[in-house]
Amino acid sequence: MGEKIYGHHAIEEALKKAFAGSTLYIVRGGGPALAALERQAVLTGKVAVRKVSRPELERMMPGCDVRGAVLDMGGPRRGASHLKETSVKEFCNGLEEGSGALVLVLDGITDPHNLGAILRSADQFGVDLVVIPERRSVQANETVVRVSSGAAQYVPIAVVTNIAREIETLKEHGFWIYGADMSGEVSYDMDYAHRSAIVMGSEGDGLSQLVRKRCDIITSIPMQGHIDSLNVSVATGILLYEYRRRQR
DSSP states (O other), X not given: OOOEEESHHHHHHHHTTOOTTEEEEEETTOOHHHHHHHHHHHHHSSEEEEEEOHHHHHHHXXXXXXXXXXXXXXXXXXXXXXXXXXOHHHHHHTSOTTOOEEEEEEEOOOOHHXXXXXXXXXXXXXXXXXXXXXXXXXXXXXXXXXXXXXXXXXSOEEEEXXXXXXXXXXXXXXXXXXXXXXXXXXXXXXXXXXEEEEEEEBTTTBSOHHHHHTOXXXXXXXXXXXXXXXXXXXXXXXXXXXXXXXXX
């Protein structure tokens, strides 16, 4: 079996790119929303539909609120093969001379709900590439795809072994690197470069020292509340918005 996806919005998006051999499992006697998913699956010409009992469906994804449907992506290989995978080098080599680009570098996000929300924001604000470390980071798994409401399948993702080294590759191709930290310059006044990479740290520790040293500028979001930080997915959305606002 391939990677399994649940959540109606995530399944709708995944069906658009489903492999031959994929299977949509839906609970018997479902409502209009499940019927719509079934029609979409049939129209692909590649996805089989199987109706199962609710207990059988829930056994496929223990502990998950599957809401009556699970899509098994099938396909030629396991894992997130339906995602848009690339490398930092391939991405940079594919840029046209003089073109702008926005890259989001995630330095150790460990919560799949945070990563899913970040990928949703990345899609909405037109991020050209998301860079994720191979170790000490959550990967784009079923939960991430569901939380992103399918956006994870549209944002190009590069999974890398060394974040600091990939930042140097970005610099070689004209990118300025902006690290997010509470001690940095106020983001509202930031003039972002035409080619920018925004680096977000982990939920608990923030930017690692090795990555922080490679940032050209440290930026922060001014706050007035009683706690000292924002959730990383919320902070990412704010900074991506600021980049797009300043570019306009």
